[in-house]
Amino acid sequence: EIVLTQSPATLSLSPGERATLSCGASQSVASNYLAWYQQKPGQAPRLLIYGASSRATGIPDRFSGSGSGTDFTLTISRLEPEDFAVYYCQQYGSSRGTFGGGTKVEIK
Amino acid sequence: EVQLLESGGGLVQPGGSLRLSCAVSGFTFSSYAMSWVRQAPGKGLEWVSVISGSGGATYYADSVKGRFTVSRDNSKNTLYLQMNSLRGEDTAVYYCAKGATSRTLFDYWGQGTLVTVSS
Numbered sequence: 026e027i028v029l030t031q032s033p034a035t036l037s038l039s040p041g042e043r044a045t046l047s048c049g050a051s052q053s054v055a056s057n058y059l060a061w062y063q064q065k066p067g068q069a070p071r072l073l074i075y076g077a078s079s080r081a082t083g084i085p086d087r088f089s090g091s092g093s094g095t096d097f098t099l100t101i102s103r104l105e106p107e108d109f110a111v112y113y114c115q116q117y118g119s120s121r122g123t124f125g126g127g128t129k130v131e132i133k
Numbered sequence: 134e135v136q137l138l139e140s141g142g143g144l145v146q147p148g149g150s151l152r153l154s155c156a157v158s159g160f161t162f163s164s165y166a167m168s169w170v171r172q173a174p175g176k177g178l179e180w181v182s183v184i185s186g187s188g189g190a191t192y193y194a195d196s197v198k199g200r201f202t203v204s205r206d207n208s209k210n211t212l213y214l215q216m217n218s219l220r221g222e223d224t225a226v227y228y229c230a231k232g233a234t235s236r237t238l239f240d241y242w243g244q245g246t247l248v249t250v251s252s
Contacts, residue, residue, distance in 0.1 A: 026195075058235060058238070060238055060239075062178075062239075064178075068244075069228055069242035069243065069244055069245060070170075070178065070228075070239070070242055071242075072233075072238075072239060072240050075233070075234075075238055081240065082240075113177065113178055115178075115180075115237075115238075117235045117236070117237040117238040118235075119237075120183060120190075120192040120236060120237065121180060121183075121192055121194065121237065122168065122180045122183070122236075122237025122238070122239075123180060124177060124178040124179065124180060125177075126177050127177045127178075
């Protein structure tokens with residue numbers, strides 16, 4: 026089973042700053058089947074990125090994903106107030122869709 | 134509009150059973166795999182189980198294998214999760230999620246139902 030490790034656990038930034046979130050896999054993710062989700066308190070997760078770098082429908086272009094193999098990155102170019110949330114990476118290359126532990130992006 | 138609505142959560146004693154339901158609308162239910170994902174209070178997301186569109190293939194996380202059973206009724210557009218031998222560590226919000234281009238890539242989620250296992 027692939028284990029995903031996200032870093033940092035918490036990122037303290039101000040609106041307008043750039044956020045860089047990392048996700049490392051214990052083994053190569055098949056076909057770069059790596060997704061990113063955003064979750065706000067009391068809400069269900071929302072799909073942001075799939076295939077490591079493709080934005081889901083309706084996702085603003087300030088969100089971008091990159092990486093391959095075992096190292097992946099989610100970048101938020103300029104943080105908007107609504108972007109402060111928890112972000113999870115997930116691999117879906119196997120029949121078991123494992124998640125990383127999450128990165129909380131909080132207001133500094 | 135795609136909608137997923139979970140129900141069936143509640144308080145149950147350790148060792149007890151509970152069945153969750155997820156009623157869906159807005160897409161051709163039988164064409165898509167469906168999953169259950171849970172989130173313990175204050176914790177991260179944990180994938181629990183997936184079922185193929187036809188219901189012919191199912192997979193489980195090791196933490197629930199042998200205790201939980203996923204099923205679906207395509208005539209009723211409803212997904213189920215039968216949970217037996219419940220433990221305290223099963224306490225969580227349980228989400229149903231629709232598979233997208235891959236079985237365990239989730240493009241739509243329900244709002245979740247809380248299951249509390251406690252005496």
